Amino acid sequence: MKKETKFTHVARPPAGLGTAVNPDITRASTLLFEKAEDLYRSDIRGYGRHGSAVHDALKEAFNMLEGGAGTTLFPSGLAACTYPILSQVKAGDHILLTDSSYGPTRFFCDGHLNKMNITTEMYDPRIGADIAKLIRPNTSVILLESPGSLTFEVQDLPAITAVAKEHGITTIIDNTWSAGLTLTPLALGVDISCHAATKYFGGHSDVMSGAAVSRTKKLADQVALTAKHLGNASSPDDAYQILRGFRTVVPRFRQQEATSLALAQWLADHPKVQQVLHPAHPSHPDHSIWKRDFTGGGCIFSVVLNPCSEKEVLSFVNALNLFGIGYSYGGFESLCIHCDPQLKRSHADKLSGPLIRFACGLEAMDDLKDDIEQAFNEIS
Numbered sequence: 001m002k003k004e005t006k007f008t009h010v011a012r013p014p015a016g017l018g019t020a021v022n023p024d025i026t027r028a029s030t031l032l033f034e035k036a037e038d039l040y041r042s043d044i045r046g047y048g049r050h051g052s053a054v055h056d057a058l059k060e061a062f063n064m065l066e067g068g069a070g071t072t073l074f075p076s077g078l079a080a081c082t083y084p085i086l087s088q089v090k091a092g093d094h095i096l097l098t099d100s101s102y103g104p105t106r107f108f109c110d111g112h113l114n115k116m117n118i119t120t121e122m123y124d125p126r127i128g129a130d131i132a133k134l135i136r137p138n139t140s141v142i143l144l145e146s147p148g149s150l151t152f153e154v155q156d157l158p159a160i161t162a163v164a165k166e167h168g169i170t171t172i173i174d175n176t177w178s179a180g181l182t183l184t185p186l187a188l189g190v191d192i193s194c195h196a197a198t199k200y201f202g203g204h205s206d207v208m209s210g211a212a213v214s215r216t217k218k219l220a221d222q223v224a225l226t227a228k229h230l231g232n233a234s235s236p237d238d239a240y241q242i243l244r245g246f247r248t249v250v251p252r253f254r255q256q257e258a259t260s261l262a263l264a265q266w267l268a269d270h271p272k273v274q275q276v277l278h279p280a281h282p283s284h285p286d287h288s289i290w291k292r293d294f295t296g297g298g299c300i301f302s303v304v305l306n307p308c309s310e311k312e313v314l315s316f317v318n319a320l321n322l323f324g325i326g327y328s329y330g331g332f333e334s335l336c337i338h339c340d341p342q343l344k345r346s347h348a349d350k351l352s353g354p355l356i357r358f359a360c361g362l363e364a365m366d367d368l369k370d371d372i373e374q375a376f377n378e379i380s
């Protein structure tokens, strides 16, 4: 069965007389029990923090999406990345983090984990099987993100997970870019796949949410227990919104994916652009790995402009009318940011021009193209 069909039917309440098509939202902190004997039972939900029917339905949808054994939900995508890491480390450990990771994940590792005597070593996202050379006796986790944030390097997941398995190391991927629709990392040996559901599943830039899906029940229990100990809870309204987004994510994603590739193809030949960084474009250095492991693209990509002044870059972004200036992606509206102020790379060669990231929404491709073309007038 195709994903769009599955997403229409997954985690629906049984049809009855006049039942709604999605589970109801139950807002609760206290849950009441009929009998005192039931108060300490471990087999039933005892308190609002432990979720509700709509949370369960959303977890079922994420398990189906990724082929996972268990999902924990979080109030943001960043939390969906940090809690799974915490579930797998202890003081004294060494972890490996791809140099292309989402910035706040890097800050969490460098800052918070460092205070707990956990050392983070950045590695080249294109390292492949050579990651074996970085493994130490105390390496507990390898963090992946493919393609990487801002610069879109594609990682050789089967090569890296094979090394991790040999050494009993947990692998965790930020799989936000593909929405799990064009990459299924658990099938390639990754242990935990994390999503900022804020993006494609929210789809309307008005809700924040995250999910971590584990390959085995043991890992899923470890993530869930860490989240429980730290008081993690996400609102039933947000869980409902994300489940609602699941119903329509496939056609929205397909349109955004097609727009992003069409824009990348056009920009690749544009005289003001030096390089497009889109894994689905044949000019991308990792295009062959992308073709092997992915079944499609995403809605977001970057371009390296020909060298120009910072003033021209700012004028270009300010001149865009249809692309909003703002972070994130996967919403119905297109966005653009200039990346250089936040670009931190220990391993990559310095880019030879300013980096601009485009997130494609649901507008018509030709209108977006015209908007970019008129903004290029700001650059000489």
Ligand SMILES: Cc1ncc(COP(=O)(O)O)c(C=O)c1O
Residues within 6 Å of the ligand: 076, 077, 078, 079, 081, 102, 149, 174, 176, 177, 195, 196, 197, 198, 199, 208, 209, 210, 327, 328, 329
């Ligand atoms: C790749 C990636 N991971 C995680 C996050 C964090 O998600 P959230 O904004 O929901 O915390 C983002 C947000 O931009 C992201 O781009």
